[in-house]
Amino acid sequence: MLAEIITIGDEILIGQIVDTNSAYIATELNKIGVQVVQITSVQDEKNHILESLANAEKRVDIVLLTGGLGPTKDDITKLTLCDFFDDQLVLNEKALQNIYELFEKHLNRTPNQQNLLQAHLPSKAIALENKFGTAPGMWIEKDNTLFISMPGVPYEMKGLMQNEVLPKLQKKFKRPIIVHKTILTTGMGESAIAEIIEDFENKLPQEIKLAYLPSLGRVRLRLSTKGINEAVLHSAIDNHVKQLQGLIGDIIIGYDEETSIEEVVANLLIKNKQTMSLAESCTGGQMARKITKMSGASQYFVGGFVTYATSSKSKILGVPKELIDKHTVVSAQVAEAMAINAKKMYDTDYAISTTGIAGPTKGDANEDVGTVFIGIATPQGVLTEKFNFGKDRQRVITNAANKGFELLRKEILKN
Amino acid sequence: MLAEIITIGDEILIGQIVDTNSAYIATELNKIGVQVVQITSVQDEKNHILESLANAEKRVDIVLLTGGLGPTKDDITKLTLCDFFDDQLVLNEKALQNIYELFEKHLNRTPNQQNLLQAHLPSKAIALENKFGTAPGMWIEKDNTLFISMPGVPYEMKGLMQNEVLPKLQKKFKRPIIVHKTILTTGMGESAIAEIIEDFENKLPQEIKLAYLPSLGRVRLRLSTKGINEAVLHSAIDNHVKQLQGLIGDIIIGYDEETSIEEVVANLLIKNKQTMSLAESCTGGQMARKITKMSGASQYFVGGFVTYATSSKSKILGVPKELIDKHTVVSAQVAEAMAINAKKMYDTDYAISTTGIAGPTKGDANEDVGTVFIGIATPQGVLTEKFNFGKDRQRVITNAANKGFELLRKEILKN
Numbered sequence: 001m002l003a004e005i006i007t008i009g010d011e012i013l014i015g016q017i018v019d020t021n022s023a024y025i026a027t028e029l030n031k032i033g034v035q036v037v038q039i040t041s042v043q044d045e046k047n048h049i050l051e052s053l054a055n056a057e058k059r060v061d062i063v064l065l066t067g068g069l070g071p072t073k074d075d076i077t078k079l080t081l082c083d084f085f086d087d088q089l090v091l092n093e094k095a096l097q098n099i100y101e102l103f104e105k106h107l108n109r110t111p112n113q114q115n116l117l118q119a120h121l122p123s124k125a126i127a128l129e130n131k132f133g134t135a136p137g138m139w140i141e142k143d144n145t146l147f148i149s150m151p152g153v154p155y156e157m158k159g160l161m162q163n164e165v166l167p168k169l170q171k172k173f174k175r176p177i178i179v180h181k182t183i184l185t186t187g188m189g190e191s192a193i194a195e196i197i198e199d200f201e202n203k204l205p206q207e208i209k210l211a212y213l214p215s216l217g218r219v220r221l222r223l224s225t226k227g228i229n230e231a232v233l234h235s236a237i238d239n240h241v242k243q244l245q246g247l248i249g250d251i252i253i254g255y256d257e258e259t260s261i262e263e264v265v266a267n268l269l270i271k272n273k274q275t276m277s278l279a280e281s282c283t284g285g286q287m288a289r290k291i292t293k294m295s296g297a298s299q300y301f302v303g304g305f306v307t308y309a310t311s312s313k314s315k316i317l318g319v320p321k322e323l324i325d326k327h328t329v330v331s332a333q334v335a336e337a338m339a340i341n342a343k344k345m346y347d348t349d350y351a352i353s354t355t356g357i358a359g360p361t362k363g364d365a366n367e368d369v370g371t372v373f374i375g376i377a378t379p380q381g382v383l384t385e386k387f388n389f390g391k392d393r394q395r396v397i398t399n400a401a402n403k404g405f406e407l408l409r410k411e412i413l414k415n
Numbered sequence: 416m417l418a419e420i421i422t423i424g425d426e427i428l429i430g431q432i433v434d435t436n437s438a439y440i441a442t443e444l445n446k447i448g449v450q451v452v453q454i455t456s457v458q459d460e461k462n463h464i465l466e467s468l469a470n471a472e473k474r475v476d477i478v479l480l481t482g483g484l485g486p487t488k489d490d491i492t493k494l495t496l497c498d499f500f501d502d503q504l505v506l507n508e509k510a511l512q513n514i515y516e517l518f519e520k521h522l523n524r525t526p527n528q529q530n531l532l533q534a535h536l537p538s539k540a541i542a543l544e545n546k547f548g549t550a551p552g553m554w555i556e557k558d559n560t561l562f563i564s565m566p567g568v569p570y571e572m573k574g575l576m577q578n579e580v581l582p583k584l585q586k587k588f589k590r591p592i593i594v595h596k597t598i599l600t601t602g603m604g605e606s607a608i609a610e611i612i613e614d615f616e617n618k619l620p621q622e623i624k625l626a627y628l629p630s631l632g633r634v635r636l637r638l639s640t641k642g643i644n645e646a647v648l649h650s651a652i653d654n655h656v657k658q659l660q661g662l663i664g665d666i667i668i669g670y671d672e673e674t675s676i677e678e679v680v681a682n683l684l685i686k687n688k689q690t691m692s693l694a695e696s697c698t699g700g701q702m703a704r705k706i707t708k709m710s711g712a713s714q715y716f717v718g719g720f721v722t723y724a725t726s727s728k729s730k731i732l733g734v735p736k737e738l739i740d741k742h743t744v745v746s747a748q749v750a751e752a753m754a755i756n757a758k759k760m761y762d763t764d765y766a767i768s769t770t771g772i773a774g775p776t777k778g779d780a781n782e783d784v785g786t787v788f789i790g791i792a793t794p795q796g797v798l799t800e801k802f803n804f805g806k807d808r809q810r811v812i813t814n815a816a817n818k819g820f821e822l823l824r825k826e827i828l829k830n
Binding site: 010011012013014015016017018019020022023024025026027028029030035036037038039040041042043044048052055070071072073074112113114115134153155180182190191192194195201209210211212213214215220222224259278280283284285286287288289291292293295297298301302303304305306307308309311312315316345346347358359360361392393394395397 | 425426427428429430431432433434435437438439440441442443445450451452453454455456457458459463467470485486487488489527528529530549568570595597605606607609610616624625626627628629630635637674693695698699700701702703704706707708710712713716717718719720721722723724726727730731760761762773774775776807808809810812
């Protein structure tokens with residue numbers, strides 16, 4: 001079962017918006033055994049959309065469109081679909097009722113003319129209920145291809161996928177089973193890993209695929225296979241994961257849903273019933289954000305400081321001013337004091353501190369841009385480490401945050 | 416001058432990676448007057464890549480590829496390009512030297528066999544120097560189409576775009592001028608705005624386009640036009656911006672580069688030489704992160720608290736325990752005390768506080784999931800407001816953060 005995603009909207013093609021919808025849709029389709037073979041982003045331009053629809057129809061069984069369903073004049077998806085299916089817009093009673101209900105429930109006013117126009121759909125379309133917005137989804141079958149159209153607003157699209165599209169797809173199609181296993185590694189580059197597992201890779205049976213997914217500070221390895229017998233597929237994948245554990249076990253830090261080091265840390269702390277706190281300077285809240293983004297954070301995260309200005313490190317965190325004057329604010333000594341004090345003030349088992357120069361300018365420091373000291377306070381004591389993460393502000397911040405979690409993981413595992 | 420971006424990699428099509436490269440490339444090309452008409456993501460699969468290349472060649476003048484240049488076996492872009500151009504891989508001396516230099520400079524070891532293989536390029540390709548990785552970019556001209564291939568790792572691709580691709584494109588082509596103006600609004604939905612500016616939109620001359628770019632809590636309106644006389648284009652756009660200011664001036668909060676409310680707040684505080692601090696609970700560091708992501712944050716941001724656990728609000732921020740017991744932790748009274756204490760402790764002109772229930776569970780509170788109290792401490796006093804941002808954790812957090820900045824902006828403008 002093959003699918004293509006077509007995202008419609010000038011805003012994607014001029015780069016004002018990053019298309020996050022496609023990754024979400026692809027992940028969800030994959031889970032039910034539908035393979036996305038192409039993602040196409042096109043402008044709000046009728047002929048180009050028509051061409052993409054015609055091409056996709058040749059290639060795949062399911063075409064999913066997002067975008068261009070808004071109430072404004074630049075949204076032309078519905079009219080274009082009418083052209084494509086030789087159809088016309090008609091008032092859809094179910095969609096109309098939904099719009100009235102949404103306005104009554106959330107906005108406490110009656111819909112305006114433009115809102116009501118959203119209840120006009122191609123006559124061949126089945127309306128899919130959008131619980132979070134006025135543009136209904138659409139389900140249109142043509143010969144052997146299924147077309148699904150959804151709004152581009154991410155939470156509306158997600159609601160439609162979960163409540164309407166995925167259940168209906170599962171009902172309609174029988175799907176081959178796809179089994180993936182993703183292995184999260186840290187501290188070694190793509191080529192270095194490839195060198196170590198070269199033999200393993202050469203001996204991989206044809207039905208098992210290996211992909212390298214590198215990103216800042218980590219490489220994920222994904223083994224995948226597909227077929228009809230789920231037990232056989234899982235056993236084949238598990239067998240190969242074991243081989244990898246034998247080869248690169250020391251750099252493996254997590255699996256599958258654990259796509260980030262902070263998830264690995266979270267799972268360890270929850271398992272151990274331990275707590276942590278933060279004293280961030282150069283990471284500026286990113287570490288706290290990474291933790292609290294995950295639900296359940298309150299089980300292990302007590303709180304954090306974002307002591308951004310030098311003065312606030314003394315005033316709020318109690319780092320002695322003399323220590324800062326003597327060693328400068330970007331120093332091992334200050335990182336150490338920050339971690340110790342955060343651990344004590346929040347009364348946690350662990351604390352991570354960061355102090356560094358994210359750039360582009362040097363601020364109150366003597367060190368080079370990119371220098372970061374990370375401190376880890378543990379039940380046994382405190383350690384600090386110095387890094388240089390280069391000259392790009394966002395990379396410095398992200399690398400420092402990841403490295404902080406990585407150092408903490410090592411300490412937790414020691415205890 | 417039309418362009419298409421082709422991103423290659425299974426990881427995009429199974430949804431493990433969001434394609435942020437395309438938005439970056441599109442933005443940069445737009446600035447030099449190259450219009451991206453399609454973005455296509457395809458698997459690491461030779462025939463499919465070949466088909467995409469052939470289709471793109473028919474459609475556009477410039478085809479930019481990213482991905483599939485890694486040193487591992489699943490990276491097949493170079494071999495596929497050889498097929499497409501009827502070419503073969505040859506050792507590129509310039510690329511080889513760059514690899515040796517990178518290893519000496521950054522890794523202090525000699526490259527392995529796989530690293531060296533990256534210096535083999537199609538003979539028809541001009542190597543583009545990659546300062547941040549071992550995979551060189553490639554520039555291949557065929558008949559009237561230019562093909563540019565870059566690695567998929569974002570910072571390597573960005574380096575190549577800035578140092579090699581954009582300068583070479585500007586040298587090679589003469590481009591039409593595109594002029595955009597983006598208007599950032601808040602507090603009104605897409606259809607409500609459309610209703611107010613309906614006449615304006617109907618009267619727009621054909622050469623001026625208006626697009627609506629809605630996202631959580633804000634709508635951006637983009638006016639654009641293209642032509643050859645820059646002064647004429649700017650004057651036409653400025654004239655229409657003025658008309659919009661007359662119609663919806665009260666909801667306009669920023670322009671162009673100000674794509675977010677936190678940037679608007681940052682610019683106001685810098686202009687006024689004022690400072691702010693934060694006391695975050697349910698936003699969990701996202702507000703601090705939004706601020707410190709921008710360089711120059713130290714000019715106005717002194718620091719913040721992420722008092723996540725209820726206990727830490729008393730222990731660290733000094734919110735009286737009796738106040739919490741009496742009103743519960745998610746209450747106007749607690750938000751007020753948090754904002755006042757943060758302002759005082761960090762000694763700033765303003766402070767924002769958040770306390771709420773991001774969900775999915777209710778934690779230590781009586782209120783519904785999605786309820787958030789925001790406090791704003793100002794030189795004149797303190798105010799709080801209650802919101803409900805729905806049931807989705809990420810939406811609650813992001814909406815609360817945006818709303819906090821929005822409320823602060825209003826207060827700054829009063830002073």
